[in-house]
Amino acid sequence: MSYKVSIVIEKDENGYYAYSPELEGCQTQGDSFDEVMENIKEAIALYLETLSPEEIKGVASKEILTTTYEIKVA
Numbered sequence: 702m703s704y705k706v707s708i709v710i711e712k713d714e715n716g717y718y719a720y721s722p723e724l725e726g727c728q729t730q731g732d733s734f735d736e737v738m739e740n741i742k743e744a745i746a747l748y749l750e751t752l753s754p755e756e757i758k759g760v761a762s763k764e765i766l767t768t769t770y771e772i773k774v775a
Contacts, residue, residue, distance in 0.1 A: 704757065704758070704761030704762070705761065706721045706723050706724060706745060706760070706761055707721060707722050707723060707765045707767070708720075708721055708738075708741055708745075709721070709722060709767075710734070710737060710738075712734075715730075716730060716731055716732045716733070716737070717730060717731050717732070717733065717734055717736070717737035718730045718737070719731070719738070719741040720741070721741065721744075721745055721748075722765055723760045723761065723763050723765070724745065724748050724749075724760060726748075727741075727744050727745060727748045728741075728744065729741050729743075729744045
């Protein structure tokens with residue numbers, strides 16, 4: 702069985718930060734996009750190892766919708 706979890710990636714002057722909103726506390730960082738993607742996948746796998754199958758189904762069944770909104774600053 703497979704499930705989907707959301708991954709949010711933010712970039713700032715120090716690199717990249719990633720977290721999964723469904724998995725409280727599951728977060729990581731990296732110097733590049735590729736590095737942060739590898740790190741968050743590993744973090745998610747380790748996080749899921751601590752949960753029972755029922756708990757995994759509960760957290761992975763949430764639907765999170767995202768969008769972007771462009772703001773203009775004068």
